[in-house]
Amino acid sequence: MNRKYSAKALKEAGQGYFFMSPTLFVLLLFILGPILYAIFLSFHDVRLLGETAYNFVGFSNYERVFEDQRASIAIWNTFKYVIIVVPCQTALAIFLAATLNAGLKGEKFFRIIYFLPTLTSSAVLTLIFMWMYNREGLVNFGLETLGLPTYNFMGDPNIALAAIMIMNIWATAPFFMVIYLAALQDIPDSLYEAAELDGAGPIRKFFSITLPHIKPITSFVVIMGIIGTFQLFDQSYIFSGGSGGPDNSTLTVVLLIYQYAFKTMDTMGYAAALAFILAIVILVGTLLQRKLSKEENLY
Amino acid sequence: MKKKTSIGKIFLYIILSTYALVTLIPFLWALSSSFKPLSEIVSGSINFIPQNFTLDNYRQIFIQQELFPRWMFNSIFIATVGTGLNVIFNSMAGYALARLAFPGKKALFIIILAVLMIPAQVTMVPNYLILREFGWLNSYQGMIVPSMINATFIFMMRQFFINFPKELEEAAAIDGLSRIGTFFRVVLPLAKPALAAQTIFVFMGFWNDFMRPLIIMTDSSMYTLPLGLNTFKGQFVSYWNYIMAASMVFTLPVLLIYAFFNKYFIKGLSLTGGK
Numbered sequence: 024m025n026r027k028y029s030a031k032a033l034k035e036a037g038q039g040y041f042f043m044s045p046t047l048f049v050l051l052l053f054i055l056g057p058i059l060y061a062i063f064l065s066f067h068d069v070r071l072l073g074e075t076a077y078n079f080v081g082f083s084n085y086e087r088v089f090e091d092q093r094a095s096i097a098i099w100n101t102f103k104y105v106i107i108v109v110p111c112q113t114a115l116a117i118f119l120a121a122t123l124n125a126g127l128k129g130e131k132f133f134r135i136i137y138f139l140p141t142l143t144s145s146a147v148l149t150l151i152f153m154w155m156y157n158r159e160g161l162v163n164f165g166l167e168t169l170g171l172p173t174y175n176f177m178g179d180p181n182i183a184l185a186a187i188m189i190m191n192i193w194a195t196a197p198f199f200m201v202i203y204l205a206a207l208q209d210i211p212d213s214l215y216e217a218a219e220l221d222g223a224g225p226i227r228k229f230f231s232i233t234l235p236h237i238k239p240i241t242s243f244v245v246i247m248g249i250i251g252t253f254q255l256f257d258q259s260y261i262f263s264g265g266s267g268g269p270d271n272s273t274l275t276v277v278l279l280i281y282q283y284a285f286k287t288m289d290t291m292g293y294a295a296a297l298a299f300i301l302a303i304v305i306l307v308g309t310l311l312q313r314k315l316s317k318e319e320n321l322y
Numbered sequence: 323m324k325k326k327t328s329i330g331k332i333f334l335y336i337i338l339s340t341y342a343l344v345t346l347i348p349f350l351w352a353l354s355s356s357f358k359p360l361s362e363i364v365s366g367s368i369n370f371i372p373q374n375f376t377l378d379n380y381r382q383i384f385i386q387q388e389l390f391p392r393w394m395f396n397s398i399f400i401a402t403v404g405t406g407l408n409v410i411f412n413s414m415a416g417y418a419l420a421r422l423a424f425p426g427k428k429a430l431f432i433i434i435l436a437v438l439m440i441p442a443q444v445t446m447v448p449n450y451l452i453l454r455e456f457g458w459l460n461s462y463q464g465m466i467v468p469s470m471i472n473a474t475f476i477f478m479m480r481q482f483f484i485n486f487p488k489e490l491e492e493a494a495a496i497d498g499l500s501r502i503g504t505f506f507r508v509v510l511p512l513a514k515p516a517l518a519a520q521t522i523f524v525f526m527g528f529w530n531d532f533m534r535p536l537i538i539m540t541d542s543s544m545y546t547l548p549l550g551l552n553t554f555k556g557q558f559v560s561y562w563n564y565i566m567a568a569s570m571v572f573t574l575p576v577l578l579i580y581a582f583f584n585k586y587f588i589k590g591l592s593l594t595g596g597k
Contacts, residue, residue, distance in 0.1 A: 032423065038501045039424030045411040046434075046471045053449055053468035054437055060448035075451075122337050129338075135584075136342045139349060142576050144530035146548035147569040150555060151352045154562045159366035161351050193344070225330065254441055257532040261552055277443055277533075284447045285537060291447055298443040305441055 064295035071291065084296035094297065096271045097279040100184055104255055104275065105308070108188050108195075109248040113241065115196040120203035121233060138201065140194040145257040152190045153177065153262065177262065180272035187258050187273060195251070199244045206240040207233065242316045249308045253301065256281065276301050356380070356567035363563045379567035386564065387557070392543055393550035398575070400465045400546060401528035407470040408524045409517055415471065416479025417505060420486070431480075437473040442533075450537055460541045465534060472527075475520050482516045483509075522583050529576060547572045 040047075065085070068078040088094050119137065123130055140148060155161040156176035163173040176186040210233065218228050234241075256277040259267060267274030267282070276297065284294035350370060355363060356379055358372045367373075384390050418424070419431050449468055450459075458464035490512065494504040510517070535546045542553065551568055558564050 035422055035501075036424035039418045039422035039427065041502070042414040042418035042422065042505075043424075043430065045407075046415040046476060047430075049468065049471045050433065050437070053452070054440075054445060055433070057445040057448035057452065058440065060451070061444050064447060119341060122334055122341075125334050127331065127334055127338070133338050133342055136345055138580075139345055142526070142580050143349075143573050144532075144548055144576070146530070146532055146551050147573055148348075150551060150565055150569050151348050153555075154355065154566060155348060155351060157562075161347075161368060164368045197345070250441070254443065257548075260532070260536075261555075264556065280443050280446070281533070281537075284450070291451075295444075295447050298441075298447065302441050302444050306439065309439075 061295045061298065064292050065299055067292045068289065069291040070289055072288070080292070084293045085300070087293055088297065088300060093271060093274065093279060094276075097267070097274045097276045100272070100274055101253060101255065101276045104184065104188060105249060105252040108192055108252050109245060111188075112192045112196045112199065112248060113244055115192060116199035116203055116244065117234075117237070117241070119196065119200045120207055121229060123200070124204060124207040134201075134204075137197040139197075141198040141201075143194075145194075146261060148190065148194050149258050149261040152186070156186055178269055180268075180270035183262065183269055183272045187255075187262060191252075191255070191258060195248070199248070202244060203237060203240060206237045210236045238316070242313070245312050245316075246309050249312060250305055253277075253305045253308065352566045352569055355562055356570050358563050360561060360563055364560065379563045380571070383554075383564050383568045383571070387550075387554055389543060389545070389550065390554075390568070393545050393547050394571075396462075396539075396544060397529060397547040400462055401525050403462070404466045404469055404528045405521055405525045407466065408472055408475065409520055411471045412475040412520065413479050413510060413513065413517065414505070415476045416481075417483050417509065419476070419480040420483035421491075422501075434473045434476055438477070446533075446537065453538060458538075460539055460544045464538045465528075465546075469528070469534070472524060475524065478520070479513075479516060482513060486513070518583050522579060525579060526576060 063077075066079060066081060067084075068080045070076040070078070123133060123137075157163075158175060162176065166173050174182050174186075176182050214232050214236075215228055218232055223231065254277050255275045259273040259275050259278050260281070263269070263273045265278075265282075265286075267278050280294045280297045280301070283290040283297065354370045354372055357375050357377070359374050359376050359378065362373055415434075419427060419434075453459055453464045453468070456464075458467075486509070490508055491504050494508045495501075499507065530548060531546070532548045532552075535549050539545055539549060542550075545553065551565070551572060554568055555565050
């Protein structure tokens with residue numbers, strides 16, 4: 024009896040490993056292995072020309088971050104980007120979802136339109152916006168018509184990053200909007216009806232019923248936002264032709280990692296160290312957000 | 323909720339329509355530019371309906387850049403094969419984690435959750451070196467194999483299979499189907515909604531990926547469309563009519579897939595949405 028059982032368990036374990044085998048293969052070879060390799064790289068000076076050579080340098084790749092002027096610019100740019108884009112895209116997503124959820128006709132129609140940016144690749148969106156941001160492009164035309172000052176969006180270091188921010192808030196908010204919509208539909212109508220009886224207006228209802236109810240989703244959306252925005256790369260790469268210009272104003276941490284890893288010689292170890300620092304920053308940002316939203320719950 | 327005053331309703335419609343315009347204008351502008359001749363593009367005139375409507379840009383992009391069909395093929399091939407493998411492998415892993423008992427299962431599950439937290443940049447550099455060692459740079463397998471599973475969707479499929487009725491599998495087992503046969507013939511066909519959601523997201527991930535092909539594909543004949551577009555932009559700097567036409571060609575397939583799988587899309591979002 025016992026033997027038979029173990030034979031069955033053995034068979035099931037075999038099936039389990041069979042089902043897991045592709046995952047195990049990729050996990051070991053392209054995820055866990057590379058993480059260890061990355062730790063190794065970050066403590067070495069890597070030379071790729073001819074025979075690949077590794078030279079142990081201790082923590083100097085990590086120390087170098089503090090002396091690297093471009094690294095501090097990239098970190099500052101990325102930080103500004105996260106701090107501005109995450110709240111804006113989250114607020115816009117909530118606003119759009121709440122408006123769409125008001126029970127109007129044509130909700131489906133609007134939803135399909137709003138979803139277009141999510142479906143379009145970052146490369147295409149960036150190109151479309153570069154065309155609109157052109158000196159004599161659509162955006163400046165619009166500003167001029169309204170009597171507002173026009174900008175050199177791609178050439179002016181003070182404007183370029185903001186131009187990317189606007190584009191990405193526009194592009195990402197609808198994705199989160201859909202997540203919010205699902206959550207809003209779960210809020211019971213009776214709550215709103217009760218509030219109406221108490222004489223609450225739409226704004227009061229939004230702040231007292233809607234917002235508290237979607238809080239877990241907001242926490243999720245903010246975390247996803249933090250993870251996504253810290254990794255900004257495609258848009259600044261295409262916008263600046265890979266340089267992070269004008270005048271390093273669109274240089275992000277990931278773009279800098281890319282440049283050190285693949286564009287300048289012998290800085291791969293440093294790139295690996297930067298990537299680890301980024302990973303830790305993202306982790307801390309995520310944990311911090313979690314802590315903050317938990318504390319708010321105490322009130 | 324239905325007792326909205328008509329003024330409130332009009333106000334809401336104004337908001338919705340305004341934002342619909344904000345969303346549509348970039349696309350309409352790109353579409354309109356793709357039908358304009360260069361002379362109209364450089365004149366700086368702002369008109370959404372082309373004065374001299376032409377389809378020539380769509381012809382020219384294939385003539386001016388003869389690699390264009392190749393890039394399209396590369397993108398379609400990588401995205402299709404990559405998505406197919408992901409759907410099968412993620413489902414297999416999700417199923418094993420939900421249903422089968424094997425040593426190390428719990429640890430594996432925790433590792434997969436942890437992998438979700440690690441940004442791709444950490445493995446980017448070592449993966450490049452590994453692929454170089456394999457001779458997989460500038461190859462399809464270099465793009466496909468490292469991404470043929472996805473931790474997010476393994477997790478999603480596990481959640482899906484945990485709630486999946488066991489009775490069906492037991493019935494199949496009584497009918498003499500093996501575990502593997504049951505999975506492929508009974509379980510997977512019934513998991514269609516989850517598979518469809520997965521298909522869209524994974525396909526979009528491959529199709530729109532910019533950074534990985536940028537690193538792995540250095541030979542221009544192996545470029546995917548996003549990379550190709552970026553190069554194309556570099557070659558035809560002020561030919562925005564060409565660039566926009568190319569962008570439109572590139573956007574169409576995803577829109578078609580979306581139209582096809584639309585109803586699963588929202589479902590999939592709430593599945594991944596950690597609800």
